[in-house]
Amino acid sequence: GAGVSQSPSNKVTEKGKDVELRCDPISGHTALYWYRQSLGQGLEFLIYFQGNSAPDKSGLPSDRFSAERTGGSVSTLTIQRTQQEDSAVYLCASSSLPPGGNSPLHFGNGTRLTVT
Amino acid sequence: DAKTTQPTSMDCAEGRAANLPCNHSTISGNEYVYWYRQIHSQGPQYIIHGLKNNETNEMASLIITEDRKSSTLILPHATLRDTAVYYCIVRSRSGNTGKLIFGQGTTLQVKP
Numbered sequence: 001g002a003g004v005s006q007s008p009s010n011k012v013t014e015k016g017k018d019v020e021l022r023c024d025p026i027s028g029h030t031a032l033y034w035y036r037q038s039l040g041q042g043l044e045f046l047i048y049f050q051g052n053s054a055p056d057k058s059g060l061p062s063d064r065f066s067a068e069r070t071g072g073s074v075s076t077l078t079i080q081r082t083q084q085e086d087s088a089v090y091l092c093a094s095s096s097l098p099p100g101g102n103s104p105l106h107f108g109n110g111t112r113l114t115v116t
Numbered sequence: 117d118a119k120t121t122q123p124t125s126m127d128c129a130e131g132r133a134a135n136l137p138c139n140h141s142t143i144s145g146n147e148y149v150y151w152y153r154q155i156h157s158q159g160p161q162y163i164i165h166g167l168k169n170n171e172t173n174e175m176a177s178l179i180i181t182e183d184r185k186s187s188t189l190i191l192p193h194a195t196l197r198d199t200a201v202y203y204c205i206v207r208s209r210s211g212n213t214g215k216l217i218f219g220q221g222t223t224l225q226v227k228p
Contacts, residue, residue, distance in 0.1 A: 004159075033215060043160065043218040056213045091159050095214060102148065102209070105216055107159030 002026065004108035006092050012114045013082055021077045021111045025094030032075050033095070033105060034067060038088040046090075049075060082115045089113070120204045125223040128198075134191040136222050138204030141185040148207045149180060150216065151189045153200040160203065160218075163189065167209075194226045 005024040013019050025032050034046040048056040049069045060066070064083075069075040079086055089112050093105040121139040128134040140149065150165040164171055164178045166187075171178045177190040191198055203221040207214070 031214060035218075042220055043216075045215050045217065048213045048215055050213075056215065093159075102165075103214065104150070104162040104165065105214070106162060109157075109159045 004092055004094055004106055006090075006108040006111050008111060009109070010112045010114075012116060015084060015115055016081055018078065018080045019082055019113065021079075021090050021113070023075045023077070023092030023094075023108065025073065025075070025092070026096075026106055027073075029094035029096050029106075030072060031095040031103070031105075032069060033093045034075070034077050035091040035093065035107075036088045037091060037110070043091065046077070079113075082113075084115050087113055087115045120206055120219055122202075122204050122219065122222045124220070125225070127225050127227055128191075128194045130196060130226055130228050131193055134194040134198065134224060134226070136189040136191075136202050136204075136224065137186065138189070139186045140204070140206050143184050143206050145184075146209050148209060149178065149184075149187050150205045150207050151176070151178065152203045152205065152216075152218075153198075154203070154221070155197075155200040163202075165207075194224075196226050196228065198224065199226045200224060 007022045032049040035043045037043050045059040047067050051072045052069050064080045067077045089110040091110040093107040095103045095105045148165050151163040152160040154160045166178045180187045201221040201223050205216050
C-alpha cells in the first residue's frame, strides 16, 4: 500500500522567504510527527499531531515554525522568514492508533530544504 | 525514555550475519526496544521491535537479554543494500505522544 508521501522532495528558497512543506500520512493513521535532520546530524523531533490537535509542540525551534493538520490527514509545516540554519531534511512520519509503544512510526523520504 | 548506547560503526562481510549490539541498562518494564535503519538520502525504515521476548520477521531478528538491559539486532545474511545507519530506540508503552527519540546510531558498512 501507499506509504507516507512528502512534497516537494526538494525545495530551494532565498533567505527571508516563507516555505510550506506537505505531508500525506498513511491512510487511517491518526498520529503524525514531524522531524528535522540537519546535514550529518541525528533526527530532531519537532511536533506531534493526534487527529487535528498538536498536544506536543516541544520541538519547534522558534516561533517562525508552525504546523497544522486538517481533516485528520494532510499536514503542512510552515517556516516563515527562512534562515540558512533552517536548511535540513524535514521528515514526516505517521502511526496508527493507539500511539503507544506497539505502533511503529512509518516515515516518508523527506523534503530537502536549502536556504540560500 | 531510557538512553541507549551503540557502537559508532561496524563492518560486516557480505553474506555473513551482522550482529548489532545495543545497551539500554536503564530500561523500565514499560518500555519497548525499537530498531530503525536509515539508508542514505531516505527516511528511517522500521525494522523490528520487542518488549521481553525475542522477535523475528522477514528483515531481522531481535534478541533481548533476560534482564532487558541489552539487545542485539541480527541481519542473518547481510547484503550491500543493508549498508545504513541503524538506530536502537527505547520507547514507552504508555507515552501520550509515542514519539521516538533518535540517538546517533551505528553505521554498518557491508563489504563485498
